[in-house]
Amino acid sequence: MKPSQNDKSGARSDLGERALAFLAQHRLSASPINYWVAHDYIRGNDPSLCEALNSVIGSSSAIDDFVVREIYEQHVAGEALRRFHGMGEGIEKLLGSLLGDVLSASRNTSGLQASLTENLGRLDEVRDSSGLRAIAQNLAQAALAANESNAALKKSLEATEQETRLLRGELDKHRREAMVDPLTGLLNRRGMLIEAAKLFDSSDGPPALLVMDIDHFKRINDTYGHAVGDIVIQKVAEAMLAIAPDQAMTARFGGEEFVMLVPNASIDRAQQLAEKVRTSIERLRLVRRHDKLEIAPFTISVGVALRQREESIEPLFDRADKALYRAKHNGRNCVVASS
Numbered sequence: 082m083k084p085s086q087n088d089k090s091g092a093r094s095d096l097g098e099r100a101l102a103f104l105a106q107h108r109l110s111a112s113p114i115n116y117w118v119a120h121d122y123i124r125g126n127d128p129s130l131c132e133a134l135n136s137v138i139g140s141s142s143a144i145d146d147f148v149v150r151e152i153y154e155q156h157v158a159g160e161a162l163r164r165f166h167g168m169g170e171g172i173e174k175l176l177g178s179l180l181g182d183v184l185s186a187s188r189n190t191s192g193l194q195a196s197l198t199e200n201l202g203r204l205d206e207v208r209d210s211s212g213l214r215a216i217a218q219n220l221a222q223a224a225l226a227a228n229e230s231n232a233a234l235k236k237s238l239e240a241t242e243q244e245t246r247l248l249r250g251e252l253d254k255h256r257r258e259a260m261v262d263p264l265t266g267l268l269n270r271r272g273m274l275i276e277a278a279k280l281f282d283s284s285d286g287p288p289a290l291l292v293m294d295i296d297h298f299k300r301i302n303d304t305y306g307h308a309v310g311d312i313v314i315q316k317v318a319e320a321m322l323a324i325a326p327d328q329a330m331t332a333r334f335g336g337e338e339f340v341m342l343v344p345n346a347s348i349d350r351a352q353q354l355a356e357k358v359r360t361s362i363e364r365l366r367l368v369r370r371h372d373k374l375e376i377a378p379f380t381i382s383v384g385v386a387l388r389q390r391e392e393s394i395e396p397l398f399d400r401a402d403k404a405l406y407r408a409k410h411n412g413r414n415c416v417v418a419s420s
């Protein structure tokens with residue numbers, strides 16, 4: 082059920098019902114995330130979300146909660162966060178300029194007070210000036226009062242600015258959390274793309290990208306259940322982290338796919354590293370705690386590519402992904418480098 086076809090059908094049922102029908106049709110649970118994505122899909126306002134979901138529907142693999150969560154992460158959560166983040170910056174800018182205005186108003190008032198005080202001194206030399214002096218004194222008092230009230234305003238604005246800084250800290254915290262995969266603690270796709278862009282701007286030598294995918298992961302889920310599948314994902318992440326060089330970035334790109342970005346690398350070094358990760362995972366042995374069931378050994382396939390001059394992350398990722406595809410095609414549990 083593609084959104085455009087559905088819209089043309091003339092059906093007048095409301096969006097919510099159609100979203101629920103979509104979930105039922107694809108045997109998806111009516112979780113808030115699934116519902117959100119289905120709703121956006123039926124509404125058809127976000128072409129990239131529709132395209133992502135259509136490509137899953139058009140492929141041989143079934144849509145499940147994990148796939149929908151990834152689409153949600155990429156197309157819904159990321160966008161909301163960007164807006165939220167921009168909003169924080171806007172508030173801070175606004176308050177910054179407001180504070181600047183008040184500070185300059187305060188300086189002006191101080192100047193006024195100084196000049197009045199000076200003129201008061203001069204009035205001493207003027208005869209019959211008692212009336213004038215009284216007026217001037219009143220003026221000085223008024224200026225002083227204005228200054229005091231400005232100082233209070235300044236103080237309260239400074240307090241507001243401090244609160245804004247705290248709020249900004251909170252926003253940054255959420256932004257960082259949004260860059261991390263909760264299951265493994267590795268960067269998620271979004272986090273990796275942000276960090277990779279920074280590395281690409283600053284790196285001396287070319288970085289290498291390793292794209293790794295657990296072999297026949299669906300079987301692991303089907304045989305032992307999703308809870309064991311999750312533990313396998315965590316164990317693979319731990320093995321990767323244990324081997325990753327200090328400067329390397331590791332991420333779970335989604336599902337059972339991981340990436341490692343290694344700065345200042347050569348293709349030989351990257352291949353050796355990939356081989357090390359592959360063998361360490363091949364050797365892992367897991368036993369399910371409650372029934373002592375031994376989980377069958379599992380393996381990964383790896384595609385490796387070295388960044389070419391000025392190459393951006395997407396084409397680099399595509400090359401590593403193609404190499405991974407060849408590794409799968411060659412029988413899995415092996416490393417293939419992009420030529």
Ligand SMILES: Nc1nc2c(ncn2[C@@H]2O[C@H](COP(=O)(O)OP(=O)(O)OP(=O)(O)O)[C@@H](O)[C@H]2O)c(=O)[nH]1
Pocket residue numbers: 142145147148294295296297298299300302306307308309310311314335336337409413
């Ligand atoms: N337990 C668990 N399963 C997940 C998660 N994310 C995705 N999956 C599942 O991972 C499976 C991936 O399956 P495929 O991409 O078809 O991979 P495969 O065919 O088994 O393996 P290869 O062909 O070797 O890549 C799907 O069944 C998803 O439901 C997750 O976070 N936890």
